[in-house]
Amino acid sequence: MAKRRLGIPLAPPGPQFDFFALMQEFVLKRGDPSLEAMRKMTGCYSRQALHKALRGPDLPSRRLVDVLVNALFEKRSDGDTDVDEEERKQAVRRALDAWEEAVGEKTARERGGLPRAVASTEPEATTRRLPSSTPGEAAIRLTDEFRRTYELAGRPPLKQIAFWLEERGHPVGMSSISEWLNGRRIPREAETAIALVEAMRDRSFHYGESPLDSASRQVVTQLWMEAMREKQSRRHDS
Incomplete structure (x- = not known):
């Protein structure tokens, strides 16, 4: 059976889309494991819950994000030299920061406010x-x-x-x-x-x-x- 593709995130452009895109980026970086493999890595989440955490449209819990990214960047064997402890910590921090941005934007949308603008620099002549x-x-x-x-x-x-x-x-x-x-x-x-x-x-x-x-x-x-x-x-x- 062919591996099921995650697909483009089911979220509006902005922090929510960016969060799901980052999570999919991490999955690809760690060898693109299947949902079943990630279920076994985490030990406590179903394939359906993991699929939604990687594609949306609903944002997952903070704990799920923490557990999943830690599992993805955990050494899988003594010979696994692709990732070190500092990289794992940075990945978890990036994921949680992106999750918090996404939650903030979602809350602002639901309350009728405007999402926070993305910082930019001064334009160039081009x-x-x-x-x-x-x-x-x-x-x-x-x-x-x-x-x-x-x-x-x-x-x-x-x-x-x-x-x-x-x-x-x-x-x-x-x-x-x-x-x-x-x-x-x-x-x-x-x-x-x-x-x-x-x-x-x-x-x-x-x-x-x-x-x-x-x-x-x-x-x-x-x-x-x-x-x-x-x-x-x-x-x-x-």
Whole structure:
């Protein structure tokens, strides 16, 4: 029987999605064990509970997160040199911090408040500032595509993404990439938006993501053009 795939997290973009993506990242890093194997590792949680903890949509308990990540990063034999005690502690700390962020955002949503904004840096000359008002539908959809491919690529460091973009002839700074992923700005050129999606999709084969084809490039281009029109329209209306 083929191993059951976890699938994309069933959570809205933001801290909740980031939490589930991080948990799946840890599973992959530790050899992608099956749910049955993780059930045996933890010794106290069912496969269904573990699957929900890794995909959602409901957030698991803090204790489940603690137990699961500790089990994943525990030495499995005397010859297991892939992980040390400090790495295990760091993984647990990252998971619990992400869980707390997700719980905070979920609570804010349920109370009708706004989730905490992601910190960002000042823009560079290679980006255009979105208006202070709420971004238009196309800009939001374009950002969603950036975030989706970013998560599927395993949430690579901004430095790594900058390197991939430079390889494709689009040298940009990490602060610009952060702004694009946070939805605060959009790339100045459509080709840069395409290169960003293309670079991350090329690293997403484990999740069943295909390379960017001509149809997908056209979709990204169309979203970018519509986002720019929205911005120009708001400028004229102001």
